[in-house]
Amino acid sequence: xxxxxxxLADTTRCINCKACEVACRAEWDTPLGYSRDWVKEVEYVxxxxxxxxxxxxxxxxHCDDPPCVEVCPSGASWKRDDGIVLVDHAICSGCELCVPxxxxxxxxxxxxxxxxxxxxxxxPRIDKGLQxxxxxxxxxxxxxxxxxxxxxxxxxxxxxxxxxxxLVTDEVNIGPNHYYYTAGKAIPxxxxxxxxERHLSxxxxxxxxxxxxxxxxxxxxAVFLGAGIKKLIDRRQDVSNKEGSHEQx
Amino acid sequence: xxxxxxxIKVRTKDVIAIHWFNAFFWLTLVLTxxxxxxxxxxxxxxxxxxxxxxxxxGGNANLVLLHGIGGMxxxxxxxxxxxxxxxxxxxxxxxxxxxxxxxxxIADMSSMVITLAHLxxxxxxxxxxxxxRYNGAQRLLGTxxxxxxxxxxxxxxxxxxxxxxxxxxxxxxxxxGVFRWALVIHLAAVLLVLLGLVAHIYFAxxxxxxxxxxxxxxxxxxxxxxxxxxxxxxxLEREGKV
Numbered sequence: 001x002x003x004x005x006x007x008l009a010d011t012t013r014c015i016n017c018k019a020c021e022v023a024c025r026a027e028w029d030t031p032l033g034y035s036r037d038w039v040k041e042v043e044y045v046x047x048x049x050x051x052x053x054x055x056x057x058x059x060x061x062h063c064d065d066p067p068c069v070e071v072c073p074s075g076a077s078w079k080r081d082d083g084i085v086l087v088d089h090a091i092c093s094g095c096e097l098c099v100p101x102x103x104x105x106x107x108x109x110x111x112x113x114x115x116x117x118x119x120x121x122x123x124p125r126i127d128k129g130l131q132x133x134x135x136x137x138x139x140x141x142x143x144x145x146x147x148x149x150x151x152x153x154x155x156x157x158x159x160x161x162x163x164x165x166x167l168v169t170d171e172v173n174i175g176p177n178h179y180y181y182t183a184g185k186a187i188p189x190x191x192x193x194x195x196x197e198r199h200l201s202x203x204x205x206x207x208x209x210x211x212x213x214x215x216x217x218x219x220x221x222a223v224f225l226g227a228g229i230k231k232l233i234d235r236r237q238d239v240s241n242k243e244g245s246h247e248q249x
Numbered sequence: 250x251x252x253x254x255x256x257i258k259v260r261t262k263d264v265i266a267i268h269w270f271n272a273f274f275w276l277t278l279v280l281t282x283x284x285x286x287x288x289x290x291x292x293x294x295x296x297x298x299x300x301x302x303x304x305x306x307g308g309n310a311n312l313v314l315l316h317g318i319g320g321m322x323x324x325x326x327x328x329x330x331x332x333x334x335x336x337x338x339x340x341x342x343x344x345x346x347x348x349x350x351x352x353x354x355i356a357d358m359s360s361m362v363i364t365l366a367h368l369x370x371x372x373x374x375x376x377x378x379x380x381x382r383y384n385g386a387q388r389l390l391g392t393x394x395x396x397x398x399x400x401x402x403x404x405x406x407x408x409x410x411x412x413x414x415x416x417x418x419x420x421x422x423x424x425x426g427v428f429r430w431a432l433v434i435h436l437a438a439v440l441l442v443l444l445g446l447v448a449h450i451y452f453a454x455x456x457x458x459x460x461x462x463x464x465x466x467x468x469x470x471x472x473x474x475x476x477x478x479x480x481x482x483x484x485l486e487r488e489g490k491v
Contacts, residue, residue, distance in 0.1 A: 067290075073432060075287030075299065075309045090310040093412040095428045097291075109425070111418035201429040206290045209433060213293065213440030220447040227368040228455050234370075 003082040003147040005062070005121055006155055007135075008164065010181045013142035014055040016041060020134035020143060024059075027122060027133035031112050036060075036119040037134055042188045056180065056191045057143060059119035059134070060085060060106035061167065064175025067196050068098035068107060068118075077116070082147075083177055084123055089115045097202050103172045103193030121145065148177075167193055256468040257491055264338060265467055267330050274323040275446075279439065281316040285309060286436075293436070317409035324402040345382045346391035353388075360385030368456070381480040386452075390445040397438035404431040404438070 016039050024030070024037045037059040046052045062085050069077045069085065076092035079085050092115035099107045099116070110117040122132035130136070135145045146155035158164075164179035165187055172193040180187065198206075283294035284302030287309065292299065303309045331339045348354050356378070364386055366372035377384070383391060408431050411417075417424045453461040457477070463469045471491050475482045485491045 070289040071291065072288040073286050073291050074313065075285075075303065077288070088309070090308075091313055093408070093428060094417040094425060095412075095432070096417075096422070096425045097288075097429060109418045111416075114412065114417050199426075199429055201426075201433045202291065205433050205436060209437045209440065210291070210293050213437070213443075216444045217440065217447065220444055223365075224447055224451040224455075227451065230369060231455065 001149050004149045004177070005083050005126065006146065006148045006159075006177045006179060007059070007062075007121065007132075008144040008155055008158055008179045008181065009057045010142045010144070011055055011057075012181065012183050013140040014039065014057055015140050015142075016055045017139055019137045019139055020057060023133040023137035024119070027125075028117075030117065031110065034108060034110065034117065036106075036117060040191055042190055044188060054182065054185065054188065054191075056187075057134075058104065058106075058191075059178070060102075060121075061104050061176030061178040062119075062121060063177065067101040067103070067174065071097050071101040071198065071202055073097060080123075084121050084126075085118070086120055086123060087116050087118060089113060092116050097199055100197040100199060101202075103174070103196040104167065104176075105194070167191060169193060171195055255471045257471055257474070257485070258467055259463060259469045259474075260467040261338075262467065263330075263334070265464060267327065268464055271323070271327060274319060275442075278316060278319055278323060279443065281312055281319065282439065284312055285316055293440075313409070317405075320402075320405045320409065324405070327398075328402075343395075346388050347395070348388050348392045357385030357388050361389060379479040380477065381484070382478055384478070386448065390449060393445055394442055397442045400434055400438040401442075404435040407431045408435060 018039065020037055021035050021039065025035055028036060030036060037057065040056040040058055042054045042056065044052055044054075062079075062083055064083070066077070066079060066085050069079055071077075073095065074091045074093060076088045076090075077085065077098050078088065094109055094114045094116065096109055096116070099109065102118075107116050107118045109115075122130070122134075125132060132143075132145050135143045144155055144158060146153040148155055148159065150156060159179065162181050163184065164181050166176050166179060167187065168174075168176065169192050172195060281302065284299045286292050286294070287299045287303075289296070299309075303312055306312045306315065348357055360377050360380065361384075363372055363375050363377050364384065366375075367377070408428065411424060411428055415424050417428070453464070457473075459470055459473045471482075474485070474491075482491065
């Protein structure tokens with residue numbers, strides 16, 4: 001069976017030490033000010049009137065139905081069979097059509113490579129049988145990575161043992177493969193995905209240029225096919241009329 | 250030409266060659282272009298086509314390269330040909346084919362509608378007004394193709410070269426924005442031309458195969474010109490060519 005890679009984040013074990021971010025930036029040599037992963041810190045007053053902090057380690061959620069792949073004109077954004085969403089840097093133009101399409105703000109234009117950068121679950125490391133850099137370095141064991149299709153994997157065991165949540169809303173539910181354990185606490189709205197947006201140019205292409213083009217070309221083909229059929233019928237009629245008049249003579 | 254009817258030379262070999270060169274590159278570039286656009290939201294061809302072509306060429310990077318180089322050869326050859334033959338070929342062609350005023354556009358549209366209606370046995374009582382070397386539909390199509398080809402060449406060059414040569418990240422989103430709009434213009438212009446080409450190919454193959462023959466041999470039947478293009482025939486008469 002093909003693997004299905006998932007990331008689990010136990011928010012009760014995260015201490016916001018940023019080791020995951022440091023490891024990721026070292027692994028991928030991201031430019032200053034840019035990171036492929038992050039920890040969101042949410043402060044609020046709980047039901048007892050006491051201040052509380054929740055920590056949400058985040059990255060690309062490697063969704064089952066990724067809008068970043070669907071919006072990419074060149075196919076540079078693609079999804080492997082094992083669920084990992086990748087960017088082919090050889091063909092990424094850096095047009096950023098995918099950036100607002102991601103509801104998790106997981107994509108950015110790398111100023112060094114001029115292509116889109118995002119978490120890949122450290123795909124080269126996984127392919128060598130290693131863990132992603134952020135998981136390897138997580139001091140609190142808040143991050144757990146593995147194959148959810150393998151019933152013996154740690155992630156499969158943990159998914160069965162605890163109540164995990166995903167960052168989904170009624171409006172945005174595109175099958176993220178990143179799970180969060182919050183010990184029953186609700187996930188704050190600020191961590192939830194935003195409605196995925198589109199550049200006007202992409203929307204125009206999807207909703208106006210492509211449908212009008214398809215309709216137009218289809219319509220033209222239908223019109224001229226009709227004209228051709230009529231011409232054929234008229235010609236047959238002419239031939240049979242001529243044959244009829246020959247027989248009369 | 251197999252016909253023994255009197256003919257006249259109306260196209261030179263180089264014009265015929267550039268026409269078929271254009272046709273061949275259009276076919277190749279449309280097929281490869283539709284193979285490049287992969288994402289479901291922006292893709293126009295059915296999903297199997299990009300998959301098939303990208304697999305055939307060992308990935309989309311190779312397909313983009315082929316399409317980009319093909320596009321530059323197309324634009325380059327036609328551009329150089331147009332420059333070298335501007336007075337002899339391009340200027341007379343533009344003079345005959347460009348529809349530049351609303352009045353001319355309305356007249357050409359009206360004659361195009363009558364021509365199309367006649368195909369279906371409609372508006373039989375209305376005859377197509379006398380036409381010059383190019384009829385209304387040809388003039389409208391020609392104008393559209395010239396405008397769209399320029400747009401396709403300029404946007405295509407930007408789409409192919411800008412990711413390699415320009416620093417998108419340093420432009421605060423401007424160059425990326427231009428890229429995205431260039432893609433929309435490129436695609437829309439190609440679709441517009443394809444719309445017109447359906448009619449162009451139908452007329453050349455089904456309704457007026459004599460035109461197709463002319464585009465192969467360069468010779469046109471005098472009787473055909475007299476019947477379909479009386480204003481042009483009158484011009485040829487004045488010039489003593491017929």
